[in-house]
Amino acid sequence: LWISNINGQGPDAVPSNDTWVKTITIKDPIPNIIPSYTSATNTFTYDIIVNATNQVNTPRDLDFHPNGDLWVINTGLEDSGPSPGGSTVKVTNPGVTSQNSLWQQDGNAWHFMSLPSAIAFSDNGNFATTTSAYDCNHNGGAPFAGPSLWSSDPNIYAQYAGPGTNGSHLDMLHESSYCMGIASETDNVFWVFDANNNDIVRYDFADDHGPGNDDHDDGIVRRYPQPAVNWINADISSHLVIDRNTEWLYIVDGGNQRILRLDINSGTVGGTPNYPQYDGVLAEYTNVTGVTWEVVVSTGLIQPSGIDIIEDRLVVTDHSNGDIIFYDVSNIPATEIGRLQTNEPGIMGVVLGPE
Numbered sequence: 365l366w367i368s369n370i371n372g373q374g375p376d377a378v379p380s381n382d383t384w385v386k387t388i389t390i391k392d393p394i395p396n397i398i399p400s401y402t403s404a405t406n407t408f409t410y411d412i413i414v415n416a417t418n419q420v421n422t423p424r425d426l427d428f429h430p431n432g433d434l435w436v437i438n439t440g441l442e443d444s445g446p447s448p449g450g451s452t453v454k455v456t457n458p459g460v461t462s463q464n465s466l467w468q469q470d471g472n473a474w475h476f477m478s479l480p481s482a483i484a485f486s487d488n489g490n491f492a493t494t495t496s497a498y499d500c501n502h503n504g505g506a507p508f509a510g511p512s513l514w515s516s517d518p519n520i521y522a523q524y525a526g527p528g529t530n531g532s533h534l535d536m537l538h539e540s541s542y543c544m545g546i547a548s549e550t551d552n553v554f555w556v557f558d559a560n561n562n563d564i565v566r567y568d569f570a571d572d573h574g575p576g577n578d579d580h581d582d583g584i585v586r587r588y589p590q591p592a593v594n595w596i597n598a599d600i601s602s603h604l605v606i607d608r609n610t611e612w613l614y615i616v617d618g619g620n621q622r623i624l625r626l627d628i629n630s631g632t633v634g635g636t637p638n639y640p641q642y643d644g645v646l647a648e649y650t651n652v653t654g655v656t657w658e659v660v661v662s663t664g665l666i667q668p669s670g671i672d673i674i675e676d677r678l679v680v681t682d683h684s685n686g687d688i689i690f691y692d693v694s695n696i697p698a699t700e701i702g703r704l705q706t707n708e709p710g711i712m713g714v715v716l717g718p719e
Contacts (some may be wrong), residue, residue, distance in 0.1 A: 398674065398702075401690060410457060413434065414465050424437055425600050425712060426715055433455060433459040443474070449477050468522040474502070477531075477533075478509070480495060486551050486552065490513060495512075498541045510539050513552060515575065521536075531575075535573055539639065543558060544557045544618075556604070563590075591626065596683075600648060600667060601712045622668075624660060632654045636649070636650070661697065662697065667684040669683040669713070676694040678691040681712065
C-alpha cells in the first residue's frame with residue numbers, strides 16, 4: 365500500500381512503511397482415530413513421555429502449543445518451600461527420539477500461578493492458567509484469585525521483565541477463587557470453572573498489559589449463574605473444552621458426576637453479579653442469563669475430571685479409577701461407546717495431540 369503525489373509534493377517520502385507482513389500458520393487437522401480406541405479387538409500400551417526425572421511433580425493438566433510442543437502444568441506448593449507456586453514442563457518433539465524437556469517457573473508464581481489446576485493454549489501462542497487457591501495473596505483475606513494470561517515466547521515467559529515489573533505474566537483477573545478448569549475460545553478469551561461461586565465465567569483479557577505489569581481495566585468478565593456446577597474438591601480439576609465447530613462449551617461438572625454443555629453464543633448479557641468485583645476497575649462485569657445448556661452425561665461417572673473433543677466424539681477421564689471414557693455426542697444424552705481401563709487412579713487432564 366502506498367501513496368504518491370501527496371498534495372502535489374511528489375512521491376511517498378517514507379516507502380519503508382508501505383509493506384506489512386503477517387504470518388499465518390495453517391495447521392494440519394487432528395486425525396480422528398477414536399474408532400481405534402473403541403474397537404473391542406484392540407489392545408493398548410502406554411508410553412511415558414515425561415516423569416519425575418523431567419521435574420514433573422503433581423501434574424494437573426496438559427495442552428499442546430500450536431507449534432506442537434506439549435506443556436504440562438505442576439501444582440507446586442501454595443505458600444511454603446524454597447519456590448512456592450506452580451511450574452511448567454515444556455516438551456519439544458514429544459514422544460520421538462529428539463524429544464527434550466524444559467522445566468520453568470515464573471518469578472512470582474507464588475501469586476500468578478498459585479496451585480494451578482489447568483492450562484489452555486490459544487492459537488496466538490498465549491496460554492492461560494487457573495488457580496485452585498482461595499486467595500493468591502495468601503493472607504487469609506478476600507478471595508482474590510482467578511486466571512492468569514501468559515506468553516509462551518521463551519524470551520518472555522519466566523524471564524525477568526525489567527525494573528518495576530512483577531513476574532512475567534501478561535495479565536491476571538481475580539473474580540474466581542478455586543478456579544478448577546479452563547478452555548480457550550479465541551486469542552485472549554477463556555472460559556473457567558468457578559468452584560467458589562458454582563458457576564462458569566468468561567474472561568476476556570482484551571489487550572494484555574505487557575510482561576509483569578498490572579493494568580486490568582480493559583478486562584471483560586461475564587458470569588453464568590446457570591447451569592450451576594459443583595467441584596469435587598480443591599485437588600481434583602474440573603476441566604472444560606470448546607468444540608470449535610459447534611461452539612458448544614463442554615463442562616466437567618465433577619461434584620455432580622456429570623458432563624454438561626453450554627451454547628457460548630446464547631444468553632442475555634446484563635445485570636450486576638451477586639459476587640463482588642475484586643479487580644478495582646474493569647471494562648465490564650456482568651451476568652449472562654437465559655443461556656442454552658444441556659446435560660450430556662449423567663451416569664457412569666464417579667470423579668470425572670479431564671475432557672477433550674474431536675468431531676462428534678467426546679473423551680472424559682475419571683480420576684477415581686483412571687478410566688478414559690469415549691462418548692458419541694451426535695445425539696444428547698451422549699452414548700458411551702468405549703472405555704479404556706488404565707488402572708491408574710488420579711488421571712485428570714487429557715488432550716488429543718496433533719497426531
